[in-house]
Amino acid sequence: xxxxxxxxxxxxxxxxxxxxxxxxxxxxxxxxxxxxxxxxxxxxxxxxxxxxxxxxxxxxxxxxxxxxxxxxxxxxxxxxxxxxxxxxxxxxxxxxxxxxxxxxxxxxxxxxxxxxxxxxxxxxxxxxxxxxxxxxxxxxxxxxxxxxxxxxxxxxxxxxxxxxxxxxxxxxxxxxxxxxxxxxxxxxxxxxxxxxxxxxxxxxxxxxxxxxxxxxxxxxxxxxxxxxxxxxxxxxxxxxxxxxxxxxxxxxxxxxxxxxxxxxxxxx
Numbered sequence: 001x002x003x004x005x006x007x008x009x010x011x012x013x014x015x016x017x018x019x020x021x022x023x024x025x026x027x028x029x030x031x032x033x034x035x036x037x038x039x040x041x042x043x044x045x046x047x048x049x050x051x052x053x054x055x056x057x058x059x060x061x062x063x064x065x066x067x068x069x070x071x072x073x074x075x076x077x078x079x080x081x082x083x084x085x086x087x088x089x090x091x092x093x094x095x096x097x098x099x100x101x102x103x104x105x106x107x108x109x110x111x112x113x114x115x116x117x118x119x120x121x122x123x124x125x126x127x128x129x130x131x132x133x134x135x136x137x138x139x140x141x142x143x144x145x146x147x148x149x150x151x152x153x154x155x156x157x158x159x160x161x162x163x164x165x166x167x168x169x170x171x172x173x174x175x176x177x178x179x180x181x182x183x184x185x186x187x188x189x190x191x192x193x194x195x196x197x198x199x200x201x202x203x204x205x206x207x208x209x210x211x212x213x214x215x216x217x218x219x220x221x222x223x224x225x226x227x228x229x230x231x232x233x234x235x236x237x238x239x240x241x242x243x244x245x246x247x248x249x250x251x252x253x254x255x256x257x258x259x260x261x262x263x264x265x266x267x268x
Contacts, residue, residue: 036078036079036080036105036106036107036108036167036168037078037079037080037081037082037103037105037106037107037108038069038072038073038076038078038080038081038082038106038107038108038109038110039081039082039084039101039102039106039108039109039110039165039168040067040069040070040073040081040082040083040084040085040109040110040111041084041085041094041098041099041101041109041110041111041113042085042086042089042094042098042110042111042112042113042173043085043086043087043088043089043090043094043112043113043115043116044062044085044086044087044088044089044250045112045115045173045175045250045251045260046067046068046069046085046110046111046112046173046260047061047062047063047064047067047085047086047087047089048062048063048064048065048066048067048068048070048085048251048256049062049064049087049246049247049250050064050239050246050247050250050251050252050255051064051066051067051250051252051253051255051256052064052066052253053065053066055083058086060086060087060088061085061086061087062086062087062246063083063085063086064256066253066256066257067083067085067256067260068110068256068257068260068261068264069081069083069085069110069264070083071256071257071261072261072264072265072268078107078108079107080105082101084097084098084101085098085111085112086098087246088116089113089116090113090116090117090153091113091114091150091156091157092117092153092157094111094113094157095156095157095160099160099161099164102161102164102165102168103164103165104165104166104167106164106165106167106168107167107168107169108168108169108171108268109161109165109168109169109170110170110171110172110173110264111157111161111170111171111172111173112172112173112174112175113154113157114146114150114153114154114204114207114208115175115204117145117149117150118142118143118145118146118150118204119141119142119145120200120204121249122138123135123138123139123141123142123197123200124197124248124249126138127139127189127193127197128188128189128241132190132192132193135189135196136192136193136196139193139196139197139199139200140196142200143199143200143203146200146203146204146207147203150204150207151207151210151211154207154208154211154212155211155214155215158170158172158211158212158215158217159215162215162216169218169268170212170215170216170217170218171217171218171219171220171264171267171268172208172209172211172217172218172219172220173219173220173221173222173260173263173264174204174205174208174209174219174220174221174222174223175201175204175205175222176201176222176223176225176226176230176237176238176251176255177198177201177202177223177226177227177230178194178197178198178201178230178231178238178249179194179195179197179198179230179231179232180228180230180231180232180233181194181195181198181232183230183231183232183233183234184232184233184234185231185232188240194232201223202223205221205223209221218267220263220264220266221263222259222260222263224263225258225259225260225262225263226238226255226259229254229255229258236252237251237252237254237255237258237259238250238251238252238255239251239252
């Protein structure tokens with residue numbers, strides 16, 4: 001997600017971790033190889049921010065060797081693989097900066113996009129640093145953007161993806177719920193704030209699923225895979241506020257291999 005204001009504010013924040021972070025591994029099973037090329041588009045949830053081992057040529061995009069696109073490609077050997085997802089990407093920047101990787105031979109595309117368009121990093125900043133009322137107000141503003149402006153942005157992006165890869169299967173992946181409610185957290189956000197954030201994730205996933213279906217794409221939720229591994233679960237596959245700060249609220253290595261990879265694999 002886009003994090004410029006978020007990182008600056010949180011870099012000086014001393015906040016107790018809201019949950020224990022699990023790093024459990026998950027096996028990578030091979031699927032049948034794609035007939036043609038695979039292109040991985042999207043934001044930090046696809047680039048693998050939080051999963052470490054960033055590829056030397058990826059710079060601030062922070063494309064991780066542990067990200068689900070890299071893991072899937074290694075297991076399935078598509079005829080070509082373009083990993084262009086980038087931290088901070090919005091629907092507009094995916095459209096303007098990543099779609100050059102698509103062509104008529106592209107057989108498979110994955111994409112995560114939409115969280116940055118509704119300012120989810122800023123929402124988390126408001127919730128961590130502000131009052132409960134400020135947090136919930138910020139969440140509600142983001143939900144309004146999900147329902148009002150985001151659908152058109154997604155339609156535009158999905159149309160451009162289809163134009164660039166007219167024969168490809170396109171898999172749109174969603175975002176996890178951040179919190180296990182009534183969980184093990186004894187510090188951090190209130191239960192009302194956690195509930196509001198989870199509910200907003202559900203709205204965002206619903207918008208993504210609807211726009212993907214209307215575009216003829218496949219939507220794959222990651223909620224089931226992350227259930228039992230949210231913050232406050234005691235075995236979290238999502239970083240809480242942490243150092244380096246850009247990892248905060250992003251999947252861990254286990255979140256990529258045990259969460260996103262199976263969700264993608266099940267859709268291909």
